[in-house]
Amino acid sequence: MDIDPRSKKTLCLEDLRRRVLTQALEPGVYMDETELSEIYGISRPPLREVLRQLAGEGYVVLHENRGAQVAPMTHKTLRNFFVAAPMIYAATTRLAAEHATAAQIVRLKECQWAFRQAIKSGDAAERALGNERFHSLIGEMADNEYLTPSLRRLLIDHTRIGMTFYNPRKLALAPQRELAADQHDQFIALIETGDADAAADLAVAHWELSRAQIESFVTPDSITIPLGRAPGQAETGGAS
Amino acid sequence: MDIDPRSKKTLCLEDLRRRVLTQALEPGVYMDETELSEIYGISRPPLREVLRQLAGEGYVVLHENRGAQVAPMTHKTLRNFFVAAPMIYAATTRLAAEHATAAQIVRLKECQWAFRQAIKSGDAAERALGNERFHSLIGEMADNEYLTPSLRRLLIDHTRIGMTFYNPRKLALAPQRELAADQHDQFIALIETGDADAAADLAVAHWELSRAQIESFVTPDSITIPLGRAPGQAETGGAS
């Protein structure tokens, strides 16, 4: 579909994906077709095609006569996410270890290198996109057209959730970030040796780490702060 | 997205889905935009939107400057299908038993009634579409936006495969068809009582039955036919 990476339409598609993933376009907001078509230098019909495709991929939701809405995140979202993620991640990682080609492993290593660079730089968006790409590549390795759709859908919200909670200034979380990156190296090693069982286990462990991080933000430790002290931290707060 | 079922565009979308599922549009064939737009009485831009959406849903594959192709079925298709199906079916059925609402169960019963009618009538397409709708409704009950994409993708090919192999004239398979329909009734009963474990087990059993039917056609028992006899059957044969 997107063979020619130079076309404006493809650029538009990729940029909109990026904007949704990084929450530059916040969940739930409505998008103006005319405005977007002017931004990307194309007319409305092809832009509408792009929006349809994004709807199919789960980035946006289309409403009749009311336009495209960035896929919202509700209270049910997180719960459903916790149910589906470990199963899909474990399954796709297992299949990746069984089917990965040499060329794919090379690309995965390049991606991991870029991911570590992003962590060092402290750029939340780059880190989140790098992580998304890493797991997306594992999905490609799995080479199963029936599991990929759910994996892609999971990665969209996993990235957005990570983007919400990730804060490079929280030094206490640096060890966890290192651990996550180390696990990525282990993914590569296990996929390269074709150890499917270990890869599946690692996928679950990797997921548990991510889950713990998310839960630590959903249930913050603000209780430990003594009463009467000036509250200087409100980092997890909203955007706009 | 498709709130108004009367619009030509929605009709077009649903009809194309139906045509792909019943193999009226055979896997791999290319579709002519102009021709389709004339058939459904709409112009090419909205038709192209429909094709994009169908691509997102996995019914068709888009090729740059070469149009839309009905999603092909290769040798890898069946293998990947066998890997993913039991996992997704079991998971969604379990969740359906946990989350189903009364209104949804009513609709499922209506669907099951229609399904039995279709079996009696011997209409392969109606039966296949009825089965697809039944499992699609269970997917809705599961109410998990992360698992639904894979389920829908599975159901597309499950329906097409069933459409290929199903032959109402094969009387030997009548008991299996009856069993499948009975299992649907059991699905309803277990979902209604909320027995998630039993529902998941039934999903696997239901899948195994379907799998056995498929395998019996992939590996036909032509060996038992004595040599020298006129070969009168070539039903599973290829397309254009």
Next chain:
DNA sequence: CTTCTGGTTACTGTAGACAACATGTATTAT
């Protein structure tokens, strides 16, 4: 002051016409 109704506005949905690309064929040169 509240509520219903009419108009206004801004957006989405669609159509028709034009441009770009790919394919198949015929012609020419080797």
Next chain:
DNA sequence: ATAATACATGTTGTCTACAGTAACCAGAAG
């Protein structure tokens, strides 16, 4: 005779202009 190239044809990709619809706001009646 064969291969390569140029052309003709048909399809996809895109743009501009128009039609339809829903939300918003103002004004009048209760």
